[in-house]
Amino acid sequence: MAKEVTALPSPRRRHLANWLFFRVGSMLALLLVVGPVLWVVVTVVANAAPHWKWSVLTTTTQGTSGGLENAVLGTLLLLLGVLVIAGVIGVAGGIYLAELVGTKANGKPRGGVFRAATEVLSGVPSIVLGYVGFTALVVGLHWQLSLLPAWIVLSVMVVPYIARGTETALRQVPTVYREGAEALGMPLGYGLRKVVLRSAIPGVVTSLLIALAISAGETAPLLYTAGWSVDNPSFSLLHKQVGYLTYPVWEFWDYPSKQAHYLSFDAALLLVVIVLILLVTARLIVARTQRHAESRR
Amino acid sequence: MSRRIRASRVVPVIVLALALGAGSVATAGTAWAAKKKKNDKVSTAVEKPPKATLSETGSTLLYPLWNIWAPAYQGKYPQVSLTTAGTGSGTGISDAASGTVDIGSSDAYLSPADNQQYPTLENIPLAISVQVIAYNLPGLTAHLKLNGKILSEIYRGKITNWNNSAIASLNPGLTLPNLPIVALHRSDGSGDTFLFTTYLSDQDPNNWGKSVGFNTSVQWPSTPGELAEQGNGGMVSGCKATPGCIAYVGISYLSQLLGDGLTYAQVLNGKGQYELPTSKAVAAESAYYVKKTPANGTISLIDGPVKGGYPIINYEYAIVNTHQPSASTAKAIRSILEWAINPKDGNSSQYLSQVSFQPLPPKLLDASLKQIAKIK
Amino acid sequence: MAAVIPAGALIASVVVLATKAGPAVRVNGAHFLTGSDWKLGNTYGAIQHTDGVAHPLGSSYGAWPLIAGTLQSSAIALIIAVPISLGAAFALTERLPRWLSSILRFGIELLAGVPSVLIGLWGALTLGPLLARDVYPIVADHMPNVPVLSYFKNPVGHGEGLLTSGIVLALMIVPIIASTARNLFAQVPALPKEGGEALGLTDWEVTRKITLPWVRSGLIGATVLGLGRALGETIAIAMVSGALLNTITPNVYGTMGTVAAAIVSQLDSAFTDGTGFAIASLAELALVLSIVSLLVNMLARFIVHRTDSLSAPVGVGF
Numbered sequence: 001m002a003k004e005v006t007a008l009p010s011p012r013r014r015h016l017a018n019w020l021f022f023r024v025g026s027m028l029a030l031l032l033v034v035g036p037v038l039w040v041v042v043t044v045v046a047n048a049a050p051h052w053k054w055s056v057l058t059t060t061t062q063g064t065s066g067g068l069e070n071a072v073l074g075t076l077l078l079l080l081g082v083l084v085i086a087g088v089i090g091v092a093g094g095i096y097l098a099e100l101v102g103t104k105a106n107g108k109p110r111g112g113v114f115r116a117a118t119e120v121l122s123g124v125p126s127i128v129l130g131y132v133g134f135t136a137l138v139v140g141l142h143w144q145l146s147l148l149p150a151w152i153v154l155s156v157m158v159v160p161y162i163a164r165g166t167e168t169a170l171r172q173v174p175t176v177y178r179e180g181a182e183a184l185g186m187p188l189g190y191g192l193r194k195v196v197l198r199s200a201i202p203g204v205v206t207s208l209l210i211a212l213a214i215s216a217g218e219t220a221p222l223l224y225t226a227g228w229s230v231d232n233p234s235f236s237l238l239h240k241q242v243g244y245l246t247y248p249v250w251e252f253w254d255y256p257s258k259q260a261h262y263l264s265f266d267a268a269l270l271l272v273v274i275v276l277i278l279l280v281t282a283r284l285i286v287a288r289t290q291r292h293a294e295s296r297r
Numbered sequence: 298m299s300r301r302i303r304a305s306r307v308v309p310v311i312v313l314a315l316a317l318g319a320g321s322v323a324t325a326g327t328a329w330a331a332k333k334k335k336n337d338k339v340s341t342a343v344e345k346p347p348k349a350t351l352s353e354t355g356s357t358l359l360y361p362l363w364n365i366w367a368p369a370y371q372g373k374y375p376q377v378s379l380t381t382a383g384t385g386s387g388t389g390i391s392d393a394a395s396g397t398v399d400i401g402s403s404d405a406y407l408s409p410a411d412n413q414q415y416p417t418l419e420n421i422p423l424a425i426s427v428q429v430i431a432y433n434l435p436g437l438t439a440h441l442k443l444n445g446k447i448l449s450e451i452y453r454g455k456i457t458n459w460n461n462s463a464i465a466s467l468n469p470g471l472t473l474p475n476l477p478i479v480a481l482h483r484s485d486g487s488g489d490t491f492l493f494t495t496y497l498s499d500q501d502p503n504n505w506g507k508s509v510g511f512n513t514s515v516q517w518p519s520t521p522g523e524l525a526e527q528g529n530g531g532m533v534s535g536c537k538a539t540p541g542c543i544a545y546v547g548i549s550y551l552s553q554l555l556g557d558g559l560t561y562a563q564v565l566n567g568k569g570q571y572e573l574p575t576s577k578a579v580a581a582e583s584a585y586y587v588k589k590t591p592a593n594g595t596i597s598l599i600d601g602p603v604k605g606g607y608p609i610i611n612y613e614y615a616i617v618n619t620h621q622p623s624a625s626t627a628k629a630i631r632s633i634l635e636w637a638i639n640p641k642d643g644n645s646s647q648y649l650s651q652v653s654f655q656p657l658p659p660k661l662l663d664a665s666l667k668q669i670a671k672i673k
Numbered sequence: 674m675a676a677v678i679p680a681g682a683l684i685a686s687v688v689v690l691a692t693k694a695g696p697a698v699r700v701n702g703a704h705f706l707t708g709s710d711w712k713l714g715n716t717y718g719a720i721q722h723t724d725g726v727a728h729p730l731g732s733s734y735g736a737w738p739l740i741a742g743t744l745q746s747s748a749i750a751l752i753i754a755v756p757i758s759l760g761a762a763f764a765l766t767e768r769l770p771r772w773l774s775s776i777l778r779f780g781i782e783l784l785a786g787v788p789s790v791l792i793g794l795w796g797a798l799t800l801g802p803l804l805a806r807d808v809y810p811i812v813a814d815h816m817p818n819v820p821v822l823s824y825f826k827n828p829v830g831h832g833e834g835l836l837t838s839g840i841v842l843a844l845m846i847v848p849i850i851a852s853t854a855r856n857l858f859a860q861v862p863a864l865p866k867e868g869g870e871a872l873g874l875t876d877w878e879v880t881r882k883i884t885l886p887w888v889r890s891g892l893i894g895a896t897v898l899g900l901g902r903a904l905g906e907t908i909a910i911a912m913v914s915g916a917l918l919n920t921i922t923p924n925v926y927g928t929m930g931t932v933a934a935a936i937v938s939q940l941d942s943a944f945t946d947g948t949g950f951a952i953a954s955l956a957e958l959a960l961v962l963s964i965v966s967l968l969v970n971m972l973a974r975f976i977v978h979r980t981d982s983l984s985a986p987v988g989v990g991f
Binding site: 063064144255 | 350363364380381382395396526534556557
Binding site: 385413484486512525 | 927945
């Protein structure tokens with residue numbers, strides 16, 4: 001180390017290098033990250049806005065034209081299911097990881113099978129999960145393309161995110177809170193609910209919102225589990241296909257008709273709006289709790 | 298404006314289709330009446346369907362027609378809801394087989410293995426379709442002459458530029474551009490691939506037939522810049538975006554194809570003539586094969602030895618399981634199919650001419666109705 | 674109870690894949706990984722039996738072009754994404770004005786959240802044609818005819834292909850690498866860094882001499898994590914690669930295919946093979962993809978965890 005310091009080049013060159021690699025480098029990275037995102041969003045908006053009609057939200061798809069009411073409702077229904085199924089499993093799993101399994105002697109958290117399983121699961125490509133869902137549930141169990149297999153596959157996909165998000169949120173709750181609850185004589189479960197979980201809620205909600213954003217944007221697994229329908233979704237779990245917003249984007253974008261293109265970009269715009277709402281909400285929650293936490297200190 | 302241009306280009310085909318449609322229906326009327334006396338079981342009446350939600354998926358060639366049919370049928374029978382999807386004939390067959398949809402659509406008939414694996418599945422001819430060979434050569438609107446040998450060489454990467462001498466000698470008087478050929482094929486399992494590769498196997502048995510063969514999905518030899526496109530829609534959009542492309546496209550995309558600045562080729566038939574896909578040429582080809590069509594509708598109509606015939610035509614099939622989970626679903630499926638092939642309803646020229654299809658000849662109508670009656 | 678579900682789902686998936694793929698693994702043998710032909714065979718012809726497994730005459734499944742395409746596109750993605758991600762992660766951890774870093778942070782989150790199908794749509798309709806018209810020709814014309822770089826020579830094609838796929842993939846893996854790297858940077862203790870500053874080192878020197886060595890193996894882990902994501906990316910690549918099955922592109926612009934894109938484009942037509950062998954071979958493809966991505970992911974997490982004592986969530990917390 002000391003040798004390197006003595007061997008440093010002239011201050012001017014060092015500051016030039018600093019400026020080049022650090023300031024310019026970070027600016028470039030900023031540009032290369034934010035630029036394409038903006039470009040994607042602008043492309044979608046610019047293609048969808050000129051012909052946008054609000055009736056898209058109130059009419060169903062007819063073939064390759066019409067509206068997207070069926071797809072919007074289908075996506076919302078899919079998200080609702082994911083919120084319930086993956087939410088319960090993921091949050092429970094997160095609590096289990098953070099609160100119940102304790103830590104090893106060397107201070108590393110335990111987690112055993114669940115942690116291993118969630119980590120491995122999060123590495124399985126979504127198309128593989130879709131394939132398994134299709135062969136096992138849709139064809140194998142004769143459920144056909146329908147709501148339940150789509151819920152299951154999406155949930156399996158996002159449980160790891162929710163579990164990890166919940167675990168992180170819980171671990172960030174100061175130990176003092178837990179001790180306080182214990183000192184007040186609260187039973188473990190009660191203290192967890194009333195004190196620890198309450199302070200972890202923003203983090204948990206954020207991970208749920210991000211999981212929903214991921215689910216809303218999935219295509220490959222849904223093609224083979226939910227199918228596609230021009231009818232508004234019903235609540236039948238099996239044997240009835242469901243529409244969703246990524247389908248018209250994927251299916252109609254290269255269909256040679258204006259109406260199909262419009263529909264494709266309308267669906268893309270609606271997806272952007274949904275994802276933005278979810279992510280902005282998540283960001284606001286994080287920002288608020290951070291400010292809150294800072295002011296408390 | 299663009300609509301008018303498009304319309305004016307399609308008019309000849311449509312006029313011919315109308316003329317032929319009227320003619321064949323007229324002659325059909327009498328032949329049919331005679332047949333009806335002999336066999337009273339077959340009725341052309343469309344059953345009144347119960348309340349039902351049905352789904353159709355498959356052939357992207359049939360997809361535009363389903364999108365015209367579905368609202369018309371639902372206008373008459375609002376109690377039935379029908380979701381259509383253009384996913385490729387492969388999906389049409391597989392989803393009907395697995396029961397994920399009620400009606401599969403396919404440009405290709407079921408294979409012997411399919412029949413063995415799914416004995417209750419049947420392929421019901423609904424209409425006659427045509428495949429065109431489209432290309433995007435900026436500034437060139439003439440209908441090039443192409444044959445199976447040249448197409449085989451293009452799709453095997455032997456001919457890679459439009460100014461190739463083999464193409465030029467076949468098309469004297471045309472100035473062919475120095476432009477790399479981009480061969481488009483379908484990425485999904487497709488009846489159009491089946492038709493196209495059957496034609497190539499027939500015309501070039503020693504090369505194509507032996508090395509690639511025919512199927513709804515084949516092992517495409519590598520060619521420079523080749524593209525796999527999803528659905529007929531993808532073929533048209535992809536070809537439009539790629540000057541120098543060549544693509545095989547179902548005729549139901551003719552209006553989009555011409556509207557997008559593409560055009561199509563004269564294709565060599567089994568009698569050594571180059572023909573355009575006019576209704577006359579299609580009728581000549583189909584007349585030859587209708588006589589040979591077995592009761593289950595399974596036959597290839599490709600490259601027949603027909604004077605003046607266009608060599609790449611086919612029956613469009615509905616793939617349906619004859620054993621339905623409920624009697625009411627079965628009835629609704631029967632109703633839709635009966636309506637679809639009825640010369641006064643789905644098979645009338647007001648629907649078929651929009652996609653340049655030809656109606657089912659009477660003999661086949663009869664056979665299809667018998668097949669539909671089996672759906673229980 | 675809840676702990677059982679992910680494990681159950683995982684085991685069930687593996688069992689389903691392995692059962693489905695069994696016959697294909699036996700019949701295809703090593704040819705599956707080394708062969709360059711993916712064909713259903715003549716499903717309209719006679720049925721053959723090999724080792725008691727029925728399959729159509731002439732069916733043959735060699736996934737090498739798909740495997741190669743996956744590796745090539747992922748490699749390009751990493752080459753592009755790693756520097757961008759590291760730059761973004763530096764920018765986030767080091768001294769950037771508050772408002773700028775919050776824009777960047779949200780940009781990364783948004784990039785992670787933008788549906789794959791929208792990136793594919795943009796890649797196919799906007800980015801690809803633009804690159805093929807304005808960028809690729811310039812690159813191709815100026816490439817010298819020497820090994821490696823000759824791979825960048827003409828023809829540039831039409832915008833769908835390997836390089837476009839790599840660029841699109843790069844965008845999609847930047848968030849995961851950047852957020853993991855940021856978490857790692859945040860764990861470098863302040864003391865050595867402050868020490869470096871006290872010695873008069875510039876920010877860049879502190880980063881290069883103190884921060885980077887501190888988290889080096891973690892960064893490798895983050896990169897491998899990005900690789901895992903790139904290997905499995907499906908829809909966007911199906912839209913911008915050309916979605917081929919049997920072709921290894923002769924240059925960097927050519928059309929090609931990947932394993933994941935093949936699974937999404939072939940699953941339906943595989944069902945037309947009445948013998949079920951096409952489905953079995955597709956299951957084998959899915960099995961190969963899952964095994965590779967699982968190994969890659971486990972390796973990555975192992976490396977990342979080793980460096981990060983707090984076990985901050987990997988690739989999740991932004």
